[in-house]
Amino acid sequence: MEVTGPISVELYASSSAVDTDFTAKLVDVRPDGFCQNLTDGILRARYRNSQEKPELMQAGNIYKFTIDVWATSNVFLAGHRLRLEISSSNFPRFDRNLNTGEDPERGLRGVKATNTIYHDREHPSALILPLVGR
16 A cells, blocks of 8 residues: 555544644554654644634534644555554654643643544544555
8 A cells, every 4th residue: 555645634532621732643563563653743722723813622522623644655565554643742743732722831830631532423533545556
């Protein structure tokens, strides 16, 4: 299987916090267990609709998040597996999120965020892959 081009994740999720991060990482897992990170991306929840107009979340509400995982090109050889890792942090690659809506550079105290990902008929979370025919 060949993946070449821009990749994204459509994620339906809720959080106990007013702001949090969602990260996605695409990984090629070899038969011997070695894991090669291919590409990753992050979305700060408050910027889910606009970079110019941040919107905090209401605790417990379900929102749609589109994470740009950027572009890559990789051929998954026979026996290799594709792994998608979803998390709420990828520190130190990306800066921390206090989960409070405060500026992460000036804020002093963070709160724990309990995040829930939904995947059902009403909330079709998905990995969008550009597959190339071979």
